[in-house]
Amino acid sequence: MTAAALDLQILRAFVLAAREGSVSRAAERLHLTQPAVSLQLKRLAEETGLQLFTRTPHGLALTADGAALLPQAERVLAAVGDLQQAARNLQGTVRGALRIGTILDPEFTRLGVFLRELVESAPQIETELRHGMSGTVLAQVLRGELDVGFHLDTDDDGEAAAPAPLAARTLTRFTYRVVAPAGWGPQVLGRDWKALAALPWLATPPESAHHRLLNKVFGPLGLSPRRAALVDQEASMLDLLKSGVGLSLLRDSIAIRESQSHGLVMADRVQLDCALRFVSLAARRNEPVIASAWNALARAWN
Numbered sequence: 001m002t003a004a005a006l007d008l009q010i011l012r013a014f015v016l017a018a019r020e021g022s023v024s025r026a027a028e029r030l031h032l033t034q035p036a037v038s039l040q041l042k043r044l045a046e047e048t049g050l051q052l053f054t055r056t057p058h059g060l061a062l063t064a065d066g067a068a069l070l071p072q073a074e075r076v077l078a079a080v081g082d083l084q085q086a087a088r089n090l091q092g093t094v095r096g097a098l099r100i101g102t103i104l105d106p107e108f109t110r111l112g113v114f115l116r117e118l119v120e121s122a123p124q125i126e127t128e129l130r131h132g133m134s135g136t137v138l139a140q141v142l143r144g145e146l147d148v149g150f151h152l153d154t155d156d157d158g159e160a161a162a163p164a165p166l167a168a169r170t171l172t173r174f175t176y177r178v179v180a181p182a183g184w185g186p187q188v189l190g191r192d193w194k195a196l197a198a199l200p201w202l203a204t205p206p207e208s209a210h211h212r213l214l215n216k217v218f219g220p221l222g223l224s225p226r227r228a229a230l231v232d233q234e235a236s237m238l239d240l241l242k243s244g245v246g247l248s249l250l251r252d253s254i255a256i257r258e259s260q261s262h263g264l265v266m267a268d269r270v271q272l273d274c275a276l277r278f279v280s281l282a283a284r285r286n287e288p289v290i291a292s293a294w295n296a297l298a299r300a301w302n
Contacts, residue, residue, distance in 0.1 A: 008080060011073045013040040014052065018070050021059040095124035096289040101137030101149025102129050104234070108251070109150050109171075109276065110300050118296035125289055133232065135207035141166070141279055148280045148293050152209035154216060154273065167282040169294075171301050176213060176272040177255040181244040182263035188247070189268055193217055196267060200228035200246035202237050210249045213272045 009030075016026035017037065027037040045052050052066035062070065098118075106112055111129075118125060130137075130146060137149040142165060151168075178196060180188040187199055197218055203225070204210040218225060228246035231237045237248050242262055249272065250258065258264045278297050284290050 008077070010040045010044050011077055013037050014044050015070065015073050015077060017041060017053070017060055018062055018066065021061065023060065093124050094122045094288040094292050097126045097128060098289050098293055099128045099130065099145070099147045100293070101140055101146040101151075102131045103134050103137055103150045103152065104276075114297055114300040117299045118293060121296055121299075122289075122292040125292060133205065133207040134209040135212065138279065139207075141281060144281065147284070147290055148278065148297075151277045151279050153275055153277055154213060165281055165283070166279050167285040167294075168277045168279045169297070171276045171278055171297075173273065173275050175252040176210075176249040176274055177252050178247055178267035178270055179241060179250045179255045179258070180247050180265040180267065181241055182265065183244075184247075185265050188265050191267060192269055194221060194223065196247065196270065197221075197223040197225045199226065201225040202240055202246045202248040203227040203230045204237075205230070205232050208232065209274065213249065213274065217270075217272070 013026060013030060013032075016029050017023055020026050020029070023037050023041070024034050027034045030037060041053065048065075048069070050065040050069065051063050052069065053060045054063055055061075102109065102111055115127065118127065130140075132140075134150075134152040137146065138151045140146040141149045141151075150171075178188070180199070184199075188196065201214075206212075214225065226246075229240060231240060238250070238254075238258065240246065241248050241250075241258075241264060247267075252271075255264070255266050259266050278294075280290050280294070285294070
């Protein structure tokens with residue numbers, strides 16, 4: 001007997017005939033005619049070279065060989081059933097790679113919660129995290145180099161305000177404070193943007209949110225702040241602030257913490273509102289992998 005000789009229909013006929021003790025009842029269960037089932041049982045006996053049933057006044061009874069073969073046949077059918085169920089499950093499984101642009105610290109963007117939700121709902125998605133500045137992430141999403149990303153913007157009107165190619169969701173709104181080194185109170189407190197522009201600043205690259213926010217303030221005034229140093233990481237910026245190098249923008253929560261613990265001075269007449277947003281290309285919003293990311297984000301931020 002070859003493996004190819006045993007098709008599943010024959011095994012089903014054998015198992016049902018054994019369970020029902022009747023060819024007619026097995027035929028009913030299989031939605032076949034009685035002669036068709038009898039033929040299948042005959043073929044199985046011929047292929048195995050075994051007598052599987054004996055006829056009794058009450059129907060069919062398994063022989064010793066038939067009884068020994070029955071558990072094997074049941075296991076084969078169960079394994080096939082498991083395989084079919086697994087295939088059905090995989091048909092609805094989202095799989096693929098997701099490139100995520102991250103910014104700032106993971107706690108602020110709820111990155112860990114977002115990834116946990118994504119892994120639990122779509123375990124076949126492979127994630128790749130690329131950390132950068134807000135403007136860089138946005139440009140890479142627009143070029144298709146990232147699938148989704150976090151972005152900072154002064155515009156907090158959510159999806160309605162997103163550039164045409166983008167789908168966007170505003171996650172949270174917050175405030176940037178102008179912060180100066182300890183002891184700079186007389187130069188900073190009570191001062192407006194014009195007065196502050198004359199002081200040394202920690203400048204950031206054009207791709208950073210700090211650069212864009214300050215340009216929107218100083219540009220219309222025709223001012224160009226004095227640059228004491230160029231930095232591209234918040235950790236370096238904070239260290240230079242503590243060292244007395246110059247002014248910088250800090251998120252309000254960090255500014256309050258550092259002013260209390262290290263005596264940094266917050267300007268009291270100026271501040272800048274900002275929004276943290278999640279973005280992807282609008283044309284790709286409903287792709288299965290990207291849609292899964294949006295769904296996970298919604299759960300992480302609700």
